[in-house]
């Protein structure tokens with residue numbers, strides 16, 4: 001059975017580290033916010049924080065500070081690279097967690113029918129509700145609906161965001177629109193729309209815009225500061241639609257391989273979007289699998305920073321065994337939460353914080 005991420009207990013020191021504060025102020029905030037924290041049953045009755053407790057504290061802290069970015073415009077971003085296995089999902093899941101720890105309200109949408117993001121938050125996209133019951137797994141851990149169900153005119157029954165969204169770490173943690181294999185139908189639907197002469201490229205953009213404005217009862221996203229898509233490497237219509245709906249495209253590049261070709265493809269897609277629709281997301285490049293000691297990597301870095309000077313984020317993530325060595329061995333979990341003291345978690349935090357500033361979600 002899958003390890004339940006949400007129930008992993010944290011001691012007060014770990015909580016302080018996750019929130020970037022002291023043990024004393026964590027204790028103070030717990031009392032102030034009236035958050036119920038359980039205690040160890042035997043021994044010194046140490047406080048054991050759930051992940052949900054931690055996000056509640058993060059939320060409490062940010063609302064105390066005046067709810068930070070609430071007055072600013074909602075940001076929409078897609079994590080995308082036209083290349084497989086470069087760290088899109090890893091980056092997306094960690095960003096979502098880090099953003100929420102900063103008190104930012106996050107909705108993350110799994111736009112890949114392979115559902116790695118969904119898995120990384122502890123949901124099993126292949127399990128039916130009946131199988132879950134039989135296996136003693138909570139039916140909430142299964143996936144019954146996905147982003148397709150939120151699209152107006154969805155032929156298999158439209159649902160509301162509230163019905164589709166999952167909250168693995170409670171209300172104050174990141175909210176997730178999960179996916180499963182049938183998300184592929186959305187691509188088919190958009191292709192049909194094109195054949196019927198409709199402008200399906202903008203279907204997702206329109207949905208998001210109406211959501212921001214509170215004009216769609218099924219999809220009201222006014223509560224979120226940021227909406228993140230985790231896109232598949234495929235150059236399909238869903239990805240295209242998400243890009244056209246986005247203010248930013250966050251693109252991890254694997255510095256291990258030659259990656260300039262993928263980047264130049266992506267940048268040509270963006271230019272073409274700009275020509276055709278008079279809009280395209282701003283590109284932000286994040287170097288992953290980075291190794292400053294390798295000559296070839298540094299050579300690539302030179303080429304990329306020269307060609308995409310403005311897009312390059314000056315924070316990188318090194319290759320580390322922490323990533324594949326995830327907690328339950330079955331799926332990669334967000335390291336910023338579950339291995340907060342690792343070097344990789346530190347790098348991910350820096351990347352996330354730099355992105356928040358870059359995208360104007362918080363002030364620098």
Ligand SMILES: Nc1ncnc2c1ncn2[C@@H]1O[C@H](COP(=O)(O)OP(=O)(O)OP(=O)(O)O)[C@@H](O)[C@H]1O
Pocket residue numbers: 083084085086087088089090091112116231232233288289290317318319320321323324332
């Ligand atoms: N910096 C890193 N060091 C080591 N392993 C990493 C690093 N970043 C990601 N990985 C590992 O690489 C694998 C692929 O990562 P991930 O699934 O995030 O890529 P992706 O771009 O989303 O893939 P896909 O194109 O299939 O959607 C995962 O096993 C992940 O743990």
Ligand SMILES: [Mg+2]
Pocket residue numbers: 088089090112116231232
């Ligand atoms: Mg992925």
